[in-house]
Structure formats: structure tokens, C-alpha cells
Amino acid sequence: MQLPLITGADPARTLDALFVNAPLRNYDERPRANDYTLPVLGMAYIATYAQKVGGFNVGVLDAEAHGLGIAETAKIVNDAQPRWAAMNLLAPTYEMSARIAASLDPAIALMVGGHHAKAMPDRVLADPRMANLQALVLGEGELRVAALLEDHQHRRELPAVLWRDRLLGTRAVGVPVGKPNPQMLGPDINALPYVNRAFLPQDPYQAAPTETDRRLAVSRGIDLLKEAARNGHMEANIVGSRGCPYNCTFCGAAVSANPDLTIRVRDPENIIGELDELHDEYGVTAFRFVDDLFLGASRVIKTQMEAFTQHRIGERYVWDATGRINVLDRLADSEFERLVENGLREVALGIESGSDRILDAMDKRIDAEMTERVARRLVAHGIGVKGYFILGFPGETHDDIEATVRHIRNLWSIADSNPGDVRASVFEFRPYPGTPVWKTLTDAGHDPDRLLAYGDVDLTADGADESMRQRDEFNFSVGIQFGDVPLTTVRSTLATLTREQHERNQTAQGTAA
Structure with a gap:
């Protein structure tokens, strides 16, 4: 399977997750002017952990680095058909992220994290464009994202993971079994693998x-x-x-x-x-x-x-x-x-x-x-x-x-x-x-x-x-x-x-x- 502009993934295997960095603007309407944009190191850390520790086939689509518009970004994700699409939500790019999410195939489960998700989780959960949101991860995500890729039902056992119960219209929160493992929320940064730079198109x-x-x-x-x-x-x-x-x-x-x-x-x-x-x-x-x-x-x-x-x-x-x-x-x-x-x-x-x-x-x-x-x-x-x-x-x-x-x-x-x-x-x-x-x-x-x-x-x-x-x-x-x-x-x-x-x-x- 060809994976255009998707970095770090093995095209011969099913894609477990595609991490999507939304563009700052809809570049379908005008070309991107920058020659270089800052790399998404936080996203690359999570992708690297999922790949090297969890054994999952994951990739990164940096729509900002490639100057992609909303429609083109959504098409690449849909064509790749990952089990999960994961997005880092930031206030300036939230609208872009939500519009991409609304265009994704319903068969693709959505997870989100990032500063905006942490600051306004209920607003994100209530957004109808996020209808297929299966997990909102608060804070550092390496260990919990890998657990979700293993089985999305793990969300019920994970601290600081939220989702919306669509039948009841209520906010659901993962409840850890027994005493919460603090490593889940703040992993040992010396134990994390070095970032796989294959996930970063410009670094x-x-x-x-x-x-x-x-x-x-x-x-x-x-x-x-x-x-x-x-x-x-x-x-x-x-x-x-x-x-x-x-x-x-x-x-x-x-x-x-x-x-x-x-x-x-x-x-x-x-x-x-x-x-x-x-x-x-x-x-x-x-x-x-x-x-x-x-x-x-x-x-x-x-x-x-x-x-x-x-x-x-x-x-x-x-x-x-x-x-x-x-x-x-x-x-x-x-x-x-x-x-x-x-x-x-x-x-x-x-x-x-x-x-x-x-x-x-x-x-x-x-x-x-x-x-x-x-x-x-x-x-x-x-x-x-x-x-x-x-x-x-x-x-x-x-x-x-x-x-x-x-x-x-x-x-x-x-x-x-x-x-x-x-x-x-x-x-x-x-x-x-x-x-x-x-x-x-x-x-x-x-x-x-x-x-x-x-x-x-x-x-x-x-x-x-x-x-x-x-x-x-x-x-x-x-x-x-x-x-x-x-x-x-x-x-x-x-x-x-x-x-x-x-x-x-x-x-x-x-x-x-």
C-alpha cells in the first residue's frame, strides 16, 4: 500500500495509527509561505514509543510541514485506512483539526490530545464534528496511547482518558484498576526511546x-x-x-x-x-x-x-x-x-x-x-x-x-x-x-x-x-x-x-x- 506523505510507517503492514498534525490554515485556498516549520516532537515521541515499545505500525502526517489543505489531509487519512487517527489539538489549529475529523471515514477511530484538549475537554467532546472521538488523552500520552492501540477497551482502565457516551450523552472517564500507576501520566523520560526522526519530515x-x-x-x-x-x-x-x-x-x-x-x-x-x-x-x-x-x-x-x-x-x-x-x-x-x-x-x-x-x-x-x-x-x-x-x-x-x-x-x-x-x-x-x-x-x-x-x-x-x-x-x-x-x-x-x-x-x- 502506498502511503503518500506519511512518514515512519511500514507500507507493507496494516496501519495501526496515523498521527495527524493539522495545518495552521486551509492550504487548499492558498499555498503555504514558510520554507520550514517546527517539528512535532511531542507527537513523534508518542509515535516512537508505540512503534519501538508497543510494536505497532504507526505513521505521522504533518499537514503543516507539507502545506496540505483540509480536503487533501482527510483524503490521505481515509486512503490509508488506519485503525486509529490521532490528532494534537492546539487552539490556533483546532478548527482545522475539527474539520478534518468531520471528513474522516467513520470506520477510523479518533483519539486526540494536546494543550487545547487538556484545557477544554468538555467543549471538544461536545463538538459534533468529533462524533467518532473514542479517546481524549489528557497530558503526556506515550504509555496510554500504546495501551489504546492494543485495545480501545483499555480506556476504561486508564487514568485521565475521557470520551463521550453517545447513547447517554454523558462524559465517560477511564477508571484505573487498583492503585493508579503514576508512570501512565508521567513516564520516566530517561526510559523513553530516542525520537525516530523518520517521523519528522523536516528534522x-x-x-x-x-x-x-x-x-x-x-x-x-x-x-x-x-x-x-x-x-x-x-x-x-x-x-x-x-x-x-x-x-x-x-x-x-x-x-x-x-x-x-x-x-x-x-x-x-x-x-x-x-x-x-x-x-x-x-x-x-x-x-x-x-x-x-x-x-x-x-x-x-x-x-x-x-x-x-x-x-x-x-x-x-x-x-x-x-x-x-x-x-x-x-x-x-x-x-x-x-x-x-x-x-x-x-x-x-x-x-x-x-x-x-x-x-x-x-x-x-x-x-x-x-x-x-x-x-x-x-x-x-x-x-x-x-x-x-x-x-x-x-x-x-x-x-x-x-x-x-x-x-x-x-x-x-x-x-x-x-x-x-x-x-x-x-x-x-x-x-x-x-x-x-x-x-x-x-x-x-x-x-x-x-x-x-x-x-x-x-x-x-x-x-x-x-x-x-x-x-x-x-x-x-x-x-x-x-x-x-x-x-x-x-x-x-x-x-x-x-x-x-x-x-x-x-x-x-x-x-x-
Whole structure:
């Protein structure tokens, strides 16, 4: 059987499950503009466990990566005829997922998970387009999905698995036999098999050389970096931990939104084993840690860096990671130097705003002065900074948004006189169900249906055509003005900053050439 665009499955066997990542937009109506989209690592973890531990024949259909529309996605699933179709539900893509689900053959059982399913399970269960939904899995799914693939009747024995009794019209919940096994809800992440990259159509990937690569080649002088400055790295995304101890009010990973989630960090030897395996199999020399904790807790940094030093990681690889500004602010210079020696290339920081008032409202536990201090220390050590910023946050004033613009330009100025680079990535605020700010907004009278009405925004009228190319998956809005600043001003400011960042990138590439 031919399985077009389905990755990781054995076409000679019956397909037990097809994991479907819905497109952000209906690409039947217009082509996808991005060249690259982030890999669905969580889905790939579940598929890998089902395949390698459960022995099931499973595949992944990443409709966003392939730029598929709703009709084409549904047709591929129906033609493949898996026993189960599984979808990760996210607020911006929920409508796409529901419309695909409504078009599936009734003989295909449906299971769902993901942040939106966890935040609004009853709404999902009641959606008539989800009529064939046999299991809604709350939280981490590896062990419970494998049990469902073995026999869907296992759902009655599994914790945090829901479904709708169509005869009685009631919500049904799995009841574990005896004492619940905590591993079912939070598996040992060191015991999970490494992600089978065959499930990911765009990871590993060949990356173009960047300004950060060029600066590192000059400042560190390692042959690996000199080669990357010319031809780029083969790169891969990786997860070093699960869970986050912070409570940023806009974030779906906020600790108050995930009281069931146990925070766990992978052992350094387990992580290094995956780095080496990806290098041996695919030639990967650059890694991006996409979890919240790799540079977000002092004890984690210390433990991981001791192992990285022992294995001489910095002589063989470079890597990027997300970090916490307040944690990095407490590091000694010697610890920054150790990060450099171990191959740290760039840190992604949730800076969010240049207004201390808005940062307090976000519960970020930082201020603008701290951010500039940390950024200065990072770039002085030759470590790049990618800063994420939010415009249009509830209660934001014109003064607040102007403070953010000044803050970004200050950070650029700091980078201009140091070996490390600063990149700014700016977004319009979007509310997500289950987050602390969602409750604040609904308690204030906002209609949940309007808060969920995600639509794409075309910012090209502001002259940011090419600079918006790689942002196609991020330009979404619910079309509500949450602060004092009109949406037209929020979006024109966003476009201006994005265009300025794009021009900085182009200038740097021209200088490097």
C-alpha cells in the first residue's frame, strides 16, 4: 500500500495509527509561505514509543510541514485506512483539526490530545464534528496511547482518558484498576526511546549559515564553526526536560495550568547519547533544546555542563537553548565561560516587554534592566540572543509599547559592539485557554467563543513582505484590542520591528559575503 506523505510507517503492514498534525490554515485556498516549520516532537515521541515499545505500525502526517489543505489531509487519512487517527489539538489549529475529523471515514477511530484538549475537554467532546472521538488523552500520552492501540477497551482502565457516551450523552472517564500507576501520566523520560526522526519530515535539516555562525567562527576559531560559517550546520531539535516551574500568565506551560505535570530533566548521559546518535546517523552538528528548563534552572545548568565538559561537547557540536533571564542573571562569569566552552551558540529568551509594569502583569519575575544586563553578558561572551516579545498584552498602553520598541533597539545597540548577536522576534498577543490570563479575561466578561476565533493576519501592507516569509505560522490574531493601543498600531509596530530585524539580517549576510 502506498502511503503518500506519511512518514515512519511500514507500507507493507496494516496501519495501526496515523498521527495527524493539522495545518495552521486551509492550504487548499492558498499555498503555504514558510520554507520550514517546527517539528512535532511531542507527537513523534508518542509515535516512537508505540512503534519501538508497543510494536505497532504507526505513521505521522504533518499537514503543516507539507502545506496540505483540509480536503487533501482527510483524503490521505481515509486512503490509508488506519485503525486509529490521532490528532494534537492546539487552539490556533483546532478548527482545522475539527474539520478534518468531520471528513474522516467513520470506520477510523479518533483519539486526540494536546494543550487545547487538556484545557477544554468538555467543549471538544461536545463538538459534533468529533462524533467518532473514542479517546481524549489528557497530558503526556506515550504509555496510554500504546495501551489504546492494543485495545480501545483499555480506556476504561486508564487514568485521565475521557470520551463521550453517545447513547447517554454523558462524559465517560477511564477508571484505573487498583492503585493508579503514576508512570501512565508521567513516564520516566530517561526510559523513553530516542525520537525516530523518520517521523519528522523536516528534522534534521540543513540550515543556512547565520550571522551567529559567522561571529562564532571569528571569536572561537574552531574548524567546525569555520565550516558552518561557510555552509551552515545540519541541525536537529531536541527536548532535555518536561515541565516548567514558572507561571507566566500567557503561557500554556504555566505551572498553575499543569498541576498534574511532574517536572523532570533527562540525565546528561541520556541527552549526550542522543546527540551522538543524531551525529552518527545524520551528520548533525547543531542542536536546539526547545524545552523550558535546559538553561532555566541553576542546578540543571551545573549538572548538564559538567557532563558536556567531560564529553568535550564544545569541540564537536554547537547548540541553542531556551533560558530564563532571572536564572542567567545569577550566573558567575566563569559559568558563562563554561557554557561557551561547551558549545552554546544562542539563547532564546522570553523577554516579552520593555515595560516593567507589563512584565509584572505577566508574572515574568524580571525587569528591563535585568534583561539588558543579561543580554550584555551573553553577547560579550560571543553567545547570541534570540528575544521573544509580545505586543498588545491586556492593559498595555502607548507608553508600554514605546518602551518595548526602545528596549529592542537598545539590545540591538548592545550587540553591535560585542561578538554576540541579538535577534528580535515580535508577536501579537493571543490568549490560550487554560492559561492564567485566559481566566482573567473570561472573568472580566470576554466571550470564550470570540477568544477562540483565531484568524491569520496579513502584515504585508506594512511593507514587510519578505521579512514576514518565515513568520507565516505565527501571524495569528483573535482580532480583539486588549489594551489601550489599537490593533492597527500594534500590527504596524510589529511589522516595523520585523522589517528592521530583517534588514539587520540582510546587512550582516552582505558583510559576511
